[in-house]
Amino acid sequence: MIHTEGLTKTFQRGKQLVHAVKGVDLDVAPGELVAFLGPNGAGKSTTLRMLTTLLSPSSGSARVAGADVRTQPALVRRRIGYIGQGNGAGHNYRVIDELRAQGSFHRLAPAVSRERAAELLRALQLNGLEKRPVMSLSGGQRRRLDVAMGLMNHPPLLFLDEPSTGMDPQGRANLWEHIIRMRDDLGMTLVLTTHYLEEADDMAERVIVIDHGTVIADDSPGRLKLDHADDVITLTFGAVDEADVAKRALRADQRYADRFEERAGEAVVLATDHGARQLPGILHLLEAAGARPEAAAIREATLDDVFLNLTGRSLREDDTPDAAEDGSAAARTANTTDGADAA
Numbered sequence: 001m002i003h004t005e006g007l008t009k010t011f012q013r014g015k016q017l018v019h020a021v022k023g024v025d026l027d028v029a030p031g032e033l034v035a036f037l038g039p040n041g042a043g044k045s046t047t048l049r050m051l052t053t054l055l056s057p058s059s060g061s062a063r064v065a066g067a068d069v070r071t072q073p074a075l076v077r078r079r080i081g082y083i084g085q086g087n088g089a090g091h092n093y094r095v096i097d098e099l100r101a102q103g104s105f106h107r108l109a110p111a112v113s114r115e116r117a118a119e120l121l122r123a124l125q126l127n128g129l130e131k132r133p134v135m136s137l138s139g140g141q142r143r144r145l146d147v148a149m150g151l152m153n154h155p156p157l158l159f160l161d162e163p164s165t166g167m168d169p170q171g172r173a174n175l176w177e178h179i180i181r182m183r184d185d186l187g188m189t190l191v192l193t194t195h196y197l198e199e200a201d202d203m204a205e206r207v208i209v210i211d212h213g214t215v216i217a218d219d220s221p222g223r224l225k226l227d228h229a230d231d232v233i234t235l236t237f238g239a240v241d242e243a244d245v246a247k248r249a250l251r252a253d254q255r256y257a258d259r260f261e262e263r264a265g266e267a268v269v270l271a272t273d274h275g276a277r278q279l280p281g282i283l284h285l286l287e288a289a290g291a292r293p294e295a296a297a298i299r300e301a302t303l304d305d306v307f308l309n310l311t312g313r314s315l316r317e318d319d320t321p322d323a324a325e326d327g328s329a330a331a332r333t334a335n336t337t338d339g340a341d342a343a
């Protein structure tokens with residue numbers, strides 16, 4: 001459904017070059033639900049905007065839904081849906097007019113457009129709101145209208161840029177419920193960007209982690225956590241002596257010898273895969289050694305741990321890449337500038 005090779009995008013910002021995307025190779029199969037995850041400024045939106053033909057790549061190639069983004073942009077646009085970061089609908093227009101206008105944009109016959117609008121209003125629980133001006137809708141309703149607009153042309157491939165930014169957790173869950181249902185009903189491929197870790201973890205089947213314009217990891221959330229992060233088990237004992245007994249037992253067992261923190265006190269902290277599955281065996285081992293914890297807690301690995309282990313930085317920090325870094329003398333000699341898109 002998507003195939004890219006060495007996709008790059010360089011912007012000219014004043015005298016500086018900003019290498020927003022630095023050679024992305026990507027394959028997305030039909031039916032996949034893929035999330036681009038990364039900090040602010042990582043290059044997620046720029047990648048998405050190239051795949052949706054809104055920006056032309058500085059170098060490299062991309063085929064999207066069977067068409068080339070450079071040489072067949074109109075064909076790509078016909079075959080995809082795109083839901084950008086802001087609300088696409090005009091404030092004063094009525095909901096139904098927005099949907100029909102979108103139908104005309106995609107050259108749907110009026111009857112087909114009417115039918116499709118009715119179907120989407122139902123599916124996204126917007127029915128009853130047809131005649132309301134967009135400005136009177138709630139934030140969640142407006143975002144669902146954006147989704148409906150993106151689906152008017154029945155695209156086999158839908159791109160969503162930060163679909164749930166600014167929504168409260170309940171609104172986000174509700175939007176996702178709708179998106180997933182639409183996807184199941186229509187068998188769509190979904191590609192989205194997000195900086196909500198939990199959203200990528202819960203919803204995406206595949207997470208492509210982007211940092212500084214480069215793909216640094218690409219796998220299912222479960223696999224990423226297994227490969228790049230650990231669950232953390234904390235056992236708390238009633239006395240330091242007992243904790244020391246536990247540490248001695250762990251040190252003597254090669255499975256755990258280098259998996260726990262050597263620190264004084266009543267707590268023993270272990271890093272491990274499959275913490276919940278490991279815990280009974282660990283308790284058994286400690287019990288046999290004469291140490292029984294008063295409390296045990298497991299903190300499961302997160303995608304933030306994955307990002308931290310891969311980059312040394314937390315995704316939760318506000319991380320905006322320094323343009324100066326991208327505007328170095330070496331960068332200035334690069335020949336991939338696309339002046340047309342300079343900001």
Ligand SMILES: Nc1ncnc2c1ncn2[C@@H]1O[C@H](COP(=O)(O)OP(=O)(O)OP(=O)(O)O)[C@@H](O)[C@H]1O
Nearest residue numbers: 011013018020039040041042043044045046342343
């Ligand atoms: N039109 C532009 N002109 C100059 N620089 C740009 C332009 N668009 C994006 N950039 C820069 O390119 C880099 C990547 O931006 P991009 O918007 O793709 O990141 P992102 O990962 O989508 O971030 P966010 O999560 O904040 O949307 C940033 O350094 C950004 O400032």
